[in-house]
Amino acid sequence: MFDRKNRAICSKPSKNSLKNFFCGVTKTDERQRKLEKLRRSYIKERTSHRDHLNEEIDGLTKLLKESLIDQERFERLKKILEISYRQKREKTRKDYGFGLTYCIFRKHENHA
Numbered sequence: 001m002f003d004r005k006n007r008a009i010c011s012k013p014s015k016n017s018l019k020n021f022f023c024g025v026t027k028t029d030e031r032q033r034k035l036e037k038l039r040r041s042y043i044k045e046r047t048s049h050r051d052h053l054n055e056e057i058d059g060l061t062k063l064l065k066e067s068l069i070d071q072e073r074f075e076r077l078k079k080i081l082e083i084s085y086r087q088k089r090e091k092t093r094k095d096y097g098f099g100l101t102y103c104i105f106r107k108h109e110n111h112a
Helices: 017-023 027-065 071-096 099-111
Strands: none
Touching: 027 071
């Protein structure tokens, strides 16, 4: 099959740049796919961090209900968990290259 510019249309783009040229795949398409893949992996990692935090808070709640810890200790431990989650979140954003504008915005938001 050919398009208007007489280039072959492929069902799947390949990694071979020559084949991509003949199939009509541009570098922007490749960049877009890489960015989408990066976003998916970032969201997956953030979700796993959040699930871990929720499990830890559930464990603390269970200890509180069983009267093994008091309310003050529960609040302190919960705050520590949330701070560590926030640090992991910021590290993940930085690792994936999404962190700079968000961190700057959050800093200005907190000081305003």
